[in-house]
Amino acid sequence: MRKKLTKKEMASVIEKLLKTYPDAGPELDFTTPFELLIATILSAQCTDVRVNKVTSELFAELTSPEDYISLGRIELEKRIRSCGLSNTKSSNILSTCELLLEKHNGQVPDTIEELIKLPGVGRKTANVVASNAFGVPAIAVDTHVFRVSNRIGLANSRTVEKTEEELMKNIPKNMWTKAHHLLIFHGRRICKARKPECEICPINTECLYYEREINNG
Template sequence: MSKVVKHKTAHTPPSRRLPNRNVGPFFEKLAAAIDEPVTELEYSSNFELLIAVILSAQATDVSVNLATRKLFPVANTPEAIYALGEEGLKEYIKTIGLFNSKAKNVIKACKDLIDKHNSEVPDNRKDLEALAGVGRKTANVVLNTAFGQPTMAVDTHIFRVSNRTGLATGKTVLAVEQRLLERVPEDFILDAHHYLILHGRYTCQARTPKCGACPVYEECMFKDKQAFAEL
């Protein structure tokens, strides 16, 4: 019986929308359960963060950290990484998925940072998204984490959690992002991205959500939460 439930309901969307009155308590409980709402990518500068986020596309934070622990002590500025060239950079990131295209993008991004931004990471969406390898999600992460801007980077975890709980339903990443920005309380907006991604990574998992240990079980609108809580 448990196997049938797991297969059938893991990606079933919620039947109802999370009521407005429950959004505040939802984040209050996440905040109480998650002590450090921070990225698990390792970095020590805005530039290192940018590179780490570019490398993290379709890859785990763990795999990125393993690579950057070797890369950043050798090259952690636009000039230093650009000097490595694509082939040199690949030697450090070849264990990460899509490393060929990522090496190409990172080198291009470094060149633009040097030529157009005085080797500084831009603090605005337009200039960030003009960099190779930087899309809306990457720009949102950098703007939020590096510059404290109220953006919402919707990855697979946040997309799943938002739809499953009823917090912000939508068929596209952009729709969920916009809905989250409308619904997340001001007191939690800066950390909401990290609360949701960590909740999705460790509790509200894709195939087998840990509903029995979920801090927002009462607020969650997932119609099969009781079945998963009993597994």
């Protein structure tokens, strides 16, 4: 049983996903790179819908690193509690705000390398911020991207890091950011974790998971 799609099939998958989700893009609400950074930190193990509810109030009041530091950890923790892991997230947000002021004049850095150095910012978060706020080509591998890309056959890896590497090889660089959103949209709407809706999937003719299901069916 083959483990990865051909280049032609991969191109077909991206093309079909583009037609299916022409509006695919960030689902976190933000107007500045700083807001996206905060929202992405909050989104760890939390839904974008919940984060957007919290940040709609948070961003109306807090607009700069100084604002968060002035608010303090206890108050910040209260306001983000519904996002989960509020203790860790509030600590990371405040430490990040301090570092932004110390090393970046209060501005969010525009490179993945510098973003990763911020507290609470892993490679996924750095990729999200760099690509969506600054237009840097990147593929952020979250749970949806990891599951869908390996299930379909765009990648064949057991780790997030290797999956990102494979996707970067298999997808044209000018499509990295868009492909990230397409895979997330597909994972949320059709290629769900427990019950993928294979029968209505626009890419089931390419999908290796569907191919195996038919052969085993």
